[in-house]
Amino acid sequence: MKDSNFLKENNARHMFHPMAHPADSLANPPKIITGGNGVRIKDVDGRETIDAVGGLWNVNLGYSCQPVKEAIARQLDALPYYSTFRGTSNDAVISLSYELADFFAEDGLVRAFFTSGGSDSIETALRLARQYHKVRGEHGRTKFISLKKGYHGTHMGGASINGNANFRTAYEPLLPGCFHIPAPYTYRNPFDESDPARLAKLCAAALEDEIAFQGAGTIAAFIMEPVLGAGGVIPPHKSFMPMVRKICDKNGILLITDEVITAYGRTGAWSGSRLWGIKPDMMCTAKAITNGYFPFGAVMLSQGIADTFESDTTGSAAIGHGYTYSGHPVGAAAALACLAETKRLDVASNASARGAQLYKGVLKLMGKYELIGDVRGGHGLMTALELVSDRKSKAPVDKSIPIKLQDAVYENGTMVRVSGPNLILSPPLILSEDETDQILDALDAGFSSLQ
Numbered sequence: 354m355k356d357s358n359f360l361k362e363n364n365a366r367h368m369f370h371p372m373a374h375p376a377d378s379l380a381n382p383p384k385i386i387t388g389g390n391g392v393r394i395k396d397v398d399g400r401e402t403i404d405a406v407g408g409l410w411n412v413n414l415g416y417s418c419q420p421v422k423e424a425i426a427r428q429l430d431a432l433p434y435y436s437t438f439r440g441t442s443n444d445a446v447i448s449l450s451y452e453l454a455d456f457f458a459e460d461g462l463v464r465a466f467f468t469s470g471g472s473d474s475i476e477t478a479l480r481l482a483r484q485y486h487k488v489r490g491e492h493g494r495t496k497f498i499s500l501k502k503g504y505h506g507t508h509m510g511g512a513s514i515n516g517n518a519n520f521r522t523a524y525e526p527l528l529p530g531c532f533h534i535p536a537p538y539t540y541r542n543p544f545d546e547s548d549p550a551r552l553a554k555l556c557a558a559a560l561e562d563e564i565a566f567q568g569a570g571t572i573a574a575f576i577m578e579p580v581l582g583a584g585g586v587i588p589p590h591k592s593f594m595p596m597v598r599k600i601c602d603k604n605g606i607l608l609i610t611d612e613v614i615t616a617y618g619r620t621g622a623w624s625g626s627r628l629w630g631i632k633p634d635m636m637c638t639a640k641a642i643t644n645g646y647f648p649f650g651a652v653m654l655s656q657g658i659a660d661t662f663e664s665d666t667t668g669s670a671a672i673g674h675g676y677t678y679s680g681h682p683v684g685a686a687a688a689l690a691c692l693a694e695t696k697r698l699d700v701a702s703n704a705s706a707r708g709a710q711l712y713k714g715v716l717k718l719m720g721k722y723e724l725i726g727d728v729r730g731g732h733g734l735m736t737a738l739e740l741v742s743d744r745k746s747k748a749p750v751d752k753s754i755p756i757k758l759q760d761a762v763y764e765n766g767t768m769v770r771v772s773g774p775n776l777i778l779s780p781p782l783i784l785s786e787d788e789t790d791q792i793l794d795a796l797d798a799g800f801s802s803l804q
C-alpha cells in the first residue's frame with residue numbers, strides 16, 4: 354500500500370466523491386479508513402474509533418465477520434461469476450432464494466429479484482410495479498406516490514420519488530408521474546401538528562386526497578421507508594403503515610416498502626413491515642443483506658405479484674429488466690453467510706436493546722445541550738439528533754456546526770454521520786452495552802467542546 358502522505362495528497366485529485374462537492378473534497382481531506390475490526394474502524398493515522406455509522410447503515414455484523422469472509426473466499430475459488438439471465442443460473446443464488454423465501458415468509462414475500470444494491474432494488478420495484486399492472490390489463494397505472502423527506506437512492510427513478518431537493522434539483526427534469534405527500538415528521542410538518550397519531554391521520558388523508566386527485570386508476574404504487582432513514586430517522590406513528598396498507602388496497606395500488614436500511618433487523622424487528630404489522634406487495638432490500646462485504650440487493654415479491662407474472666400466457670410478463678450482477682454467486686454466498694450469522698446472533702434483539710439504551714442516552718444529552726432541537730429513534734439502532742440554533746424558533750444551525758461536532762466526536766473515539774442539520778447514528782447491530790456507552794460519552798464530550 355502507498356504511504357499515508359501519498360494517500361492524503363492524492364485523495365480527490367483523481368476521483369469525485371459521491372454526495373460531496375469536489376472542491377470541498379480537495380480543500381477538506383476526508384478521514385481515510387484503512388482497517389476495521391468488530392464495531393471499530395482505524396484511520397490512516399492509526400486512530401481507532403467506534404463506527405456509529407455502521408459503514409452506511411449496512412455493516413450490521415461488524416468488520417470482522419469471519420464466516421462471511423470465508424464464504425466469499427470459497428465462492429471465489431469455486432465460481433467467481435455466472436449470470437442468471439434467461440437460460441443459466443448458479444447454485445449459490447438458488448440456495449439464497451430458498452433461504453430468503455423462508456426469512457421473509459412472515460412478510461408474505463415469496464420470490465426474490467436480485468440486484469447490485471439499494472438504488473437498483475428501487476429501480477427494479479418501480480419497473481416491476483408498472484409491468485404488474487400492464488400484465489393485468491391496467492395499462493394506465495404508471496404513477497408513483499412517495500413521502501417528502503424519503504430517500505430512495507439516486508437512479509433516475511429513485512431520485513424522482515425522493516423527497517429531498519438535495520438529490521433532485523441538479524438532475525431535473527426527473528421522471529414524470531411522481532408525486533409526494535407530507536411525511537409523518539412531528540418536528541416539522543405543514544399541518545403544524547406535533548401529536549404523532551393525529552399527524553399520521555393527516556398524512557394518510559393527504560395520501561387519499563392525492564390518489565383522488567390523480568385518479569386511482571393512474572397510480573402504480575406507493576413507496577415508503579418504514580422508518581425514514583437518510584431524511585433524519587423519522588419513525589411514523591404505529592397507525593400510519595396499517596392505514597397506508599388499507600388505502601392502497603382500496604385503490605388497487607401496490608405498496609412497496611423501501612427496506613434498504615430496515616430489513617434484516619435494524620429496527621429491532623426482522624423487517625420494518627413486520628415492525629408495523631403490515632404485508633407489502635414488494636420489499637426493496639440491500640445493504641445488510643451482505644453487510645457491505647459485497648455489493649448486492651434483493652427485491653422481495655408477494656404471492657400476488659408472483660401469481661400474476663407466473664400465470665401470464667400472453668408474453669407480457671417476460672421481464673425485460675436485470676443487471677449483469679443480478680444473482681452474482683459471490684454476493685449470494687456472502688448473503689447466505691450474513692443471513693446465517695444474522696439469525697444465529699439474533700441481531701434484531703440486540704438492536705432493540707442497544708437502540709433503547711442509545712435513544713435514552715441521547716434524550717438525556719438533549720436535556721444538557723440547547724443545540725439539540727429534536728431526538729428521533731426508539732426503534733432499534735436508528736437514532737438522529739436534529740441540531741438547531743434556537744429551540745423556540747427551530748431555526749437551523751449554521752452548516753459548519755454539525756461538521757465541527759462530527760470532528761469533535763471523532764476526536765473522542767466515535768465516528769458519526771452528518772446529514773444536513775442531523776447527526777445520524779446507525780452503528781453495527783452487534784454493538785455491546787459498553788460500546789453504546791462509549792458512543793454516548795463521545796457525543797457528550799463533542800457537544801461539551803462546542804460550548
Ligand SMILES: Cc1ncc(COP(=O)(O)O)c(C=O)c1O
Nearest residue numbers: 470471472504505506611613614
Ligand atoms: C432507504 C434507502 N433506499 C435506497 C438507498 C440506495 O441504496 P444504494 O446506495 O445501495 O444504492 C438507500 C441508501 O442509503 C436507502 O437508505
